[in-house]
Amino acid sequence: MKKIGIITILNVNNYGAELQAFALHHKLKKMGYENEIINYLYYKNPEYKSERLSDPLIKTSGKNKLKDLVLKWLDKYSSFKYPELAKVRKQRFDGFHQKYTAVSKVYKSYSELYNAALDYDTYIVGSDQVWNPNNGTNIAPYFLTFAPKDANKVSYASSFGVGSVNSAYYPKYKDWLNNLTHTSTREADGVRIIKEVTGKDAVHVVDPTLLLSKEDWQEIMVPYEEKDPYILFFIFKKNKYAENLAYEIQRKTGYKIIRVCKNEMPLEPDDKILNIRDYGPAEFLGLYNGASVVLTTSFHGSIFSLIFEKPFYTITPASKNNNSRQESLMNVVGLQERLLREGDDVDLDKLTDIDFESVKGKLSKQIDISAEFLNQSLN
Template sequence: MKKIGIITILNVNNYGAELQASALNIKLRDMGYDNEIINYLYYKHKDYKPEKKSKPIVKIDTITNMKGIALKWIDKYNKVTHAANTKIRKERFDKFHAENTNISKPYKSISELYNANLDYDVFIVGSDQVWNPNTRTSIEPYFLTFAPKDKKRISFASSFGVGSLNKDFYPTYKKCFESLDTISCREGSGVDLIKEITGREATQVVDPTLLLTKTEWESKMVKYESKEPYILMYILTYSPYITNLAKEIQKQTGYKIIRVCFNSVNVEKDPTILNIVDAGPSEFLGLYAGASFVLTNSFHGSVFSLIFEKPFYTIAPATKNNNARQENLLKMVGLENRLVKEGSPFPTDALEIDFTFPSEELERQRQKSLNFLTNAINK
């Protein structure tokens, strides 16, 4: 049996990141492969040790860098001031991985990773924004440059997180891509970028969370008990527009509003909106399964709306250039009309969605992606 090591973004207190990491691990086990996640700590982790070698491989603009520093300190402050909720969240995230995910010992620095002499037959860099040029650390490990050259090195559903790349970065990225034997990308825009940068063909596959069916995810959830229907908001950045849209839908439906918060802090100050701050991944899945409508500006928020077949709107921030992820996803399943630009007039589409075609297309894409994975590992 081939042994597979996966590197991806993990342990970042983010529902999408944790669920996509676990999903690929679970699906490879189901396919009969012995595999584990190589626990290279993400640079935001409190135990990560930055080094000279771990500096970003491309220039980070000043605004992005300053924003990253500010968010890091805000996160530290929130953990101290909301210690009880933070503790419960962490326990629930840890419990989810203990029950579902095979994870190696931690590698706390880039040197530890590169000096580890890892004994896998196949190396896979998994999904999420592992190739994002705005990452404030070296993304070289996410091109499997640490893996032995005589081992198979595959990217599965990896993402740039942006729709375009500064052409000054092309030579650096081209050199990094030389480390990969087989390349797949989560977005069609990423496939196009790889062709432009390297001349190589990449395959578009689905995010690992879509490799698991609704039934499989339901088996891992903690059911959310609610006596009345609810609108679920999963919003990564505060948006009065989305809150107001939720209230508009509430007027039409009478549903209550719940916000599952991205950290342990109450975001919505309106007492009529229920903030859930201590959910782990299993509780997050339960909230999705029970929702009657979803509002989100998160890629994975859109993904789980599709998986659980929940009527939804995805709100694209007006000031950001990384909407390609949502656009690609919704175009793939013929639901482009569910993407709403923040600040635009409230949508008037029907609150119900016919999921017949989206579900059929997701199944086609799931099988295509599983075939890619099987062929890449065994060829």
Template sequence: MKIALVTIHNANNYGAIFQAFALQEVLSRYGEVEIVDYENRHVSRSFDLVRLKPTLHGALGAGKDIFRILPRARAIKKFKAFIRTNFKLTDRLSQRDLLQNGLKDFDCYVAGSDQIWNPACVSDRREIDPVYFLDFASNGCRKISYASSLGSYVYDENEKAILKNLLRDFSNISVREKSAKEFLDSLLGGGVSHVLDPTLLLSMEEWLVRLDVNNYKAKLPEEKYILLYTVPKVPLIRKAVDLVAKKMKLKIISLDQGLSAGAAVDRQIRDAGPLEFLKLFAGAEFIVTDSFHGVCFSLNFNKPFMAISPGKHSNRLESLLGGLGLINRLIGSEDELKGFSGFESDCSYREALQSMREASLNYLTRSLEGMGAQSARLNL
């Protein structure tokens, strides 16, 4: 069976790269997988050394890129090397190529994870992109989604009609957040599954061994450290880092390509590639993060962590941590921060995580039933 996977795979973003890799790995148990090398400039612009956009915000962003151009260049080089080494891609195709000419010779098309169904994440104009809804797929072929995400985007009535039409011929639909399941169930009349992010389908051992992380040579900390990984850089991060540093009496290492770490740290690593990311998470004593994928890797690597709520964008974290009985690790206020006591490793969620992982893999088996899934089931 030949499977075409559409996802966000070509971005200077750790979470995007890892979810694409993980889903490719899992789908390969069912057949031959190729990631559709869709050239979406809104996404791939993150690989431009200096990102230029004719807006005030764009000008400020370009200035920041110039000030950190050397570590940025090193990081981008590492990301591109990871993609070349680990992804099996189709030819590079534009939206016009795909929608006008289609993509033939595949038995199944998969709309993958990440925020591919969030117009704000995939379009300069905040428009629904039909490519991420497999609108180019050959007629009669099976179309499914796995952990596709709407993020916190709210569809208006016109967009709901477009969305419903684009999803009408999907065989199976699954999403990453409980809120997205409830929304689509209401829109489509039910039948939507709630599954894990692909990064959680692989165990820690699978991540480290498959990518040979332990043998990757990089100048990483030799002493014990607390890892800070922040994406939206919510203000509460500063106080969270101060509290954890005082409590644990360890140095703070920041994994952040930006000019600032968003908090007081002992060292900021601005040029980490994907393998350094994994190595830093695997070696940390404790993790402070406001990132969804920061939490995913903390869980997978069995690290004690504090998740700082990114406010209105916290539905992903609430869905995941609520399902694992770890909502107390999601901190949204100074009072919650002062009452935090989870500085030690906690294995109580492992059984729930394994159960969710098995349910998610079973979803894929059911979705691909009759297309080689019977043999794949034996290898899960």
């Protein structure tokens, strides 16, 4: 049987990253393809070994270097300050992949990956912001330049994560994109960028998490045992606008607020918001399944709101214009009003006014296109 190797973002203690990686692997398995994830550590993983070959396309600013350093320090600090929470959380993340995901040996550096004797029949670069020019590492591996020259090389839902790329980088992107045999991307902006850079058409596909049904996700979730209705608050960092909106919804509905945290660090006062800090991906799914309302700043937070059919609002920063992932998704499902910029007024009388049958119909067409792209790319 032919075997597929997938490279994507994995092992970063992030719900969306882990679940999108699992989703593509699981969908391919359901389609009858033997596959595994090539465990190339993302540069933000504490065990990743930087080297000159892995220098980023765009020189990392001092500000961003400091930001990455602070984030790594915060992860270590949170593990040190809350060792039991960190231990349980890591066990749950690791245990999820051990149970559900086939993963290769670990490649901790650019050189280790390129010197490996890989023998897959097809190589796939998976979803997430693997093509973001602002990533603080060499993104060439995510264009499958490590794969044998004559191998079948496919991109599935790879994302630039931005609405445009500086034309100064077009020649490099053109070389990388032309290395692929079959090209798809997750956002409408990505389709446009690829056309501008290469003159070729790419297929607009859905994030791999949408390739699995609600029932597929329910099969692997750990149910959250809570009888009272709750607002699920999935926000990456402290956000006063989001907090105030959560409190407004609480006053209107009487629901409690439960926050699923990015890591072990608490961000909200425990007397107002219940912080859950040690959940893994399966427990995260259980929280979504049981929620009555969702507030999120996360792209995958939006997607799981759609999958589990939960009334939701997605909040984006007022000061940034790189919301192409969220905008593309909301345009597909016709829920542009659910995408808020910080400071927007919200009519909470329309909180539950989402026609999920209509949403499913619109998503179904995109999901069919996406599955057909995979079928054609692999045969």
